Amino acid sequence: MSKAIxxxxxxxxxxxxxxxxxxxxxxxxGKSTLADRMLQITGIVDPRHMRAQYLDRMDxxxxxxxxxxxxxxxxxxxxxxxxxxxxxxxxxxxxxxFTYEVSRxxxxxxxxxxxxxxxQGIEAQTLANLYLALENNLTIIxxxxxxxxxxxxxxxxxxxxxxxMGCDPxxxxxxxxxxxxxxxxLLNEVVKQVPAPVGDPDAPARALIFDSVYDTxxxxxxxxxxxxxxxxxRDRIKMMSTSETHETLEVGVISPDPVSSKAIGVGEVGYLxxxxxxVRQSRVGDTVTLAARPAVESLGGYRDPVPMVFSGLYPxxxxxxxxxxxxxxxxxxxxxxxxxEPETSVALGFGFRCGFLGLLHLEIVRERLEREFNLDLISxxxxxxxxxxxxxxxxxxxxxxxxxxxxxxxxVYEPMVRSTILTPSEFxxxxxxxxxxxxxxLLGMDYLSEDRVEMRYTxxxxxxxxxxxxxxxxxTRGYASLDYEPTGEQASDLVxxxxxxxxxxxxxxxxxxxxxxxxxxxxxxxxxxxxxIPRQQFEVPIQAAIGARIIARExxxxxxxxxxxxxxxGDISRKRKLLEKQKEGKKRMKxxxxxxxxxxxxxxxxxxDDSVAKAKAK
Amino acid sequence: xxxxxxxxxxxxxxxxxGYCDFNTYTAAELQRDGTSITAQTYPDRVIAEVNWLRQNxxxxxxxxxxxxxxxxxxxxxxxxxxxxxxxLKQTYGLAKDAEVTTExxxxxxxxxxxxxxxxxxxxxxxxxxxxxxANVLALxxxxxxxxxxxxxxxxxxxxxxxxxxxxxxYGTPGETDEDLSATLAEVSQAYVDHVSAYSLIVEPGxxxxxxxxxxxxxxxxxxVAAHRYGxxxxxxxQLGMTWYEVSNWAKPNGECRHNIAYWRNQDWLGIGPGAHAxxxxxxxxxxxxxxxxxxxxDDELSAAADSETLTAEEMQHEEIMLRLRLRExxxxxxxxxxxxxxxxxxxxxxxxxxxxxxQGTAVLTFQGRLLADGLVARLWA
Numbered sequence: 001m002s003k004a005i006x007x008x009x010x011x012x013x014x015x016x017x018x019x020x021x022x023x024x025x026x027x028x029x030g031k032s033t034l035a036d037r038m039l040q041i042t043g044i045v046d047p048r049h050m051r052a053q054y055l056d057r058m059d060x061x062x063x064x065x066x067x068x069x070x071x072x073x074x075x076x077x078x079x080x081x082x083x084x085x086x087x088x089x090x091x092x093x094x095x096x097x098f099t100y101e102v103s104r105x106x107x108x109x110x111x112x113x114x115x116x117x118x119x120q121g122i123e124a125q126t127l128a129n130l131y132l133a134l135e136n137n138l139t140i141i142x143x144x145x146x147x148x149x150x151x152x153x154x155x156x157x158x159x160x161x162x163x164x165m166g167c168d169p170x171x172x173x174x175x176x177x178x179x180x181x182x183x184x185x186l187l188n189e190v191v192k193q194v195p196a197p198v199g200d201p202d203a204p205a206r207a208l209i210f211d212s213v214y215d216t217x218x219x220x221x222x223x224x225x226x227x228x229x230x231x232x233x234r235d236r237i238k239m240m241s242t243s244e245t246h247e248t249l250e251v252g253v254i255s256p257d258p259v260s261s262k263a264i265g266v267g268e269v270g271y272l273x274x275x276x277x278x279v280r281q282s283r284v285g286d287t288v289t290l291a292a293r294p295a296v297e298s299l300g301g302y303r304d305p306v307p308m309v310f311s312g313l314y315p316x317x318x319x320x321x322x323x324x325x326x327x328x329x330x331x332x333x334x335x336x337x338x339x340x341e342p343e344t345s346v347a348l349g350f351g352f353r354c355g356f357l358g359l360l361h362l363e364i365v366r367e368r369l370e371r372e373f374n375l376d377l378i379s380x381x382x383x384x385x386x387x388x389x390x391x392x393x394x395x396x397x398x399x400x401x402x403x404x405x406x407x408x409x410x411x412v413y414e415p416m417v418r419s420t421i422l423t424p425s426e427f428x429x430x431x432x433x434x435x436x437x438x439x440x441x442l443l444g445m446d447y448l449s450e451d452r453v454e455m456r457y458t459x460x461x462x463x464x465x466x467x468x469x470x471x472x473x474x475x476t477r478g479y480a481s482l483d484y485e486p487t488g489e490q491a492s493d494l495v496x497x498x499x500x501x502x503x504x505x506x507x508x509x510x511x512x513x514x515x516x517x518x519x520x521x522x523x524x525x526x527x528x529x530x531x532x533i534p535r536q537q538f539e540v541p542i543q544a545a546i547g548a549r550i551i552a553r554e555x556x557x558x559x560x561x562x563x564x565x566x567x568x569x570g571d572i573s574r575k576r577k578l579l580e581k582q583k584e585g586k587k588r589m590k591x592x593x594x595x596x597x598x599x600x601x602x603x604x605x606x607x608x609d610d611s612v613a614k615a616k617a618k
Numbered sequence: 619x620x621x622x623x624x625x626x627x628x629x630x631x632x633x634x635x636g637y638c639d640f641n642t643y644t645a646a647e648l649q650r651d652g653t654s655i656t657a658q659t660y661p662d663r664v665i666a667e668v669n670w671l672r673q674n675x676x677x678x679x680x681x682x683x684x685x686x687x688x689x690x691x692x693x694x695x696x697x698x699x700x701x702x703x704x705x706l707k708q709t710y711g712l713a714k715d716a717e718v719t720t721e722x723x724x725x726x727x728x729x730x731x732x733x734x735x736x737x738x739x740x741x742x743x744x745x746x747x748x749x750x751x752a753n754v755l756a757l758x759x760x761x762x763x764x765x766x767x768x769x770x771x772x773x774x775x776x777x778x779x780x781x782x783x784x785x786x787x788y789g790t791p792g793e794t795d796e797d798l799s800a801t802l803a804e805v806s807q808a809y810v811d812h813v814s815a816y817s818l819i820v821e822p823g824x825x826x827x828x829x830x831x832x833x834x835x836x837x838x839x840x841x842v843a844a845h846r847y848g849x850x851x852x853x854x855x856q857l858g859m860t861w862y863e864v865s866n867w868a869k870p871n872g873e874c875r876h877n878i879a880y881w882r883n884q885d886w887l888g889i890g891p892g893a894h895a896x897x898x899x900x901x902x903x904x905x906x907x908x909x910x911x912x913x914x915x916d917d918e919l920s921a922a923a924d925s926e927t928l929t930a931e932e933m934q935h936e937e938i939m940l941r942l943r944l945r946e947x948x949x950x951x952x953x954x955x956x957x958x959x960x961x962x963x964x965x966x967x968x969x970x971x972x973x974x975x976x977q978g979t980a981v982l983t984f985q986g987r988l989l990a991d992g993l994v995a996r997l998w999a
Contacts, residue, residue, distance in 0.1 A: 537967060537989065560844035561817070563864060563991040572880070572894070573901050573926065576936055583995040 007076035010253045011263035013086055018267045019194045022090040025115035026123035030145040034177035041184055042075040072223050072269045074255040079191040088269040097358030104285050108210040108225035111139040111194030118144040118152035124422040124481035139194050148176040160449040197267030204295040205229030207288040212279040214334035222282040225269050232263040236291035240298040245291045246274035279336045305337035307355025309382045310399040314351030316376035321350045327373035347508040353400055380508050380606050384462045387413040401510040404496040412494040415461040419484035425453045427476040438463040497522050500543040504593035522552035532601035535559035540595050620885045622679040623876055626686045627890030629908055630657050630693035636759035639821035641892035642689035653909035661698035663915045665705040667889050672709035682713045683876035686720035696731035700738030717875045724770040732777045742781035743774050750804050751797035754790045771808045783812035789843035790818045791836040798846050802853040811872030815850050816865050817843040844988050862945045864987045881944045900927050939994045947981035956999040969993055
């Protein structure tokens, strides 16, 4: 153990002894466990208070083993040269939806540990984040984790990493975060290899916001990396994107609990609290400066979060609508990327059309609404944002298929992504086939090693949102991994398919799909609904239509019998209660024209649970 | 003034049929449960319950109908069934024209038993025949031999039973239209004035439910059952029978008055384990297991497990649910305005007879009989 006796004071730490770094890793490759070991080795967490995944705050994070919100922890560390250093470990979110947040975390660092499971090799997302780190000129320390596992193949994966990075396989460190093997050596390597921050202590202050978290008691806690100058407490700061000013009520560092200080100085990583209540007033990527002596130029790279995926969220019980609104208002305080506006659906009643960064973001928000606010929700099938240009050059931005305009459409544009798929080479054929059916365009492929291939495709985001990941996993027995980033839009032959129940369109089931797939969608949806909607006293046709043209039809035959069970004296109470219960159930039925549709049918038909459940396991 | 009936439950069977979820036990099951209740010791407990009920309830009404059901009532000796009936006579008294029915398994009743029953005051017997098709009986795990039913019916008539009924089950997976027609053809040759026909329901917890869940047996189809109901209606009509309740058909004067008492929402005593009672707006039910029930009887306590006093709304719901099943129909005065509007709609949908409706009664059409449950819930509106 190398516990620092007198750790350097925040706000008065020589940048030369600071090392700012992060860990780039795929989920399950052991990032949180490695962070736990670092906390222990540096002695900042009392062994009695240690718990697994110490830094992951939200329940959802610890349960799913993923880190949604990053956090920075200051680790005083006595290195082999007997000098005390300040290591700032900046935790990064590990999912494709949060690429922008990852890029800001990386921008706060000089170095990164590339952590790869020695039994699994590098995954697509890790590779994407590695490229991002290299773009940010970070020093990369490649590390294989879990070398204690019987299935570990450290030589093989060291060679793979060396191939990707163009380094010597012998420089790839081997650790076991679980047992602690090699972790202290790794910290020494961080000290040796990661450059100390370079900034001008006397220049006007500039600090990069790399995270912003809403706390019920403290308001927004903003995490920053000071590039130039210093941020003192009780001073007026200015957000450079909005020119809004706030007073710093408190500044400090996390080690691993918050420790307030007089200031945070050049090269340091810490937090500041201004009393604002909404993370939108303290946005990730923005530059903080001092109001009295502001910097002229921001650090750059700031961008507004752009929702990529939309879904309607509806309370299962219509009377919960005000609670849903309140819950969204509260969540928004902690989620700068969440956007929503009220909408009504004939089928589902009052709800909100919500915009998300991606599928996981959607699922996290939904789960938090259900868990933290005790709401039961229906979410409509997620869709992307379309730009529709009419013959008369009028333009519509469509975030809800039911708003797809009728009339003469000139072009429909859909968002595209550039995706990276890493796969064992045996699956290349099936992946090509899958991407082709999903309207993909192969950009190139490279062998990372003898049996692992990186494939690059442009794909419509809509295809990814629609069960692509499921298909990819099932076609590759779970071995392939996927990452993607937006690359603009493309004109496509897209149509709106409506689903009609007994002649009445059901808005919640409308979808915008490629013309070639409209038929399949219509047939599949009609068949699904036929199974889900109970038989009525009359025959109910289910039709799928593009405009006025019917492309698929199913029929729910009229019910013929609902009675005739034996019902003697003793059964009367039971039977009455049964019928009363059925009648209660009918109250929860939604009427679509004359057709009674149970809420469960909507949920099941709209359910994306499968695809999301798998996406979140990425 | 409501009439008073009595239901006596006999919770014994020689073996348990795969589809049955009734409160009944085999001798082996009772032994395994460690109870001293047997077909021999049971009748005295029943008589004790009758006496207890009479002593603890201020009810001076005579009993107008009695029904021994099960289980298999003929699993206890005929003279014991008569003793139980006698206890009712001695406590409450039977109306002069009282109807006294017992269910019977054709296999477990002899001509001598039948003589004993008639001599003791039984007027009606209902045989559980279910089907004449061997494949259907096998699937139902019924033990009786099909031909035995007609023999038993001849005996019953010979010894003087006024009314004889058979129970049928239709819609069993594997049953064909021809199987059902053949069964009905045999019924037409027998001297019966009443038929109860129930579609097979897969009750949770039964062996049949387990077999359906495992995919060994197809789930009964409602469409098939609806079609078969039509076959039954047609063939029984040819026999001169008419439906008087959705699952019951009878020749003139062959209706089961005990059955009708249920549907008219009259009062009845429930005697024996698990038996339900309905008296003065209260529904109560006895402890289900024979041992638990007998414990109460031996301690001279009420055998009721629980009861519910019906609210006005529940009473209205039951009135609609029960009377709508009868051919005599439900007086429209029993309906609230919204229910009446639904009834009017149901007439236009072909579920209620227009003529009866004009005369102030809701009477199910043939189609309405098949869809009565959904209609009941609508009329509650």
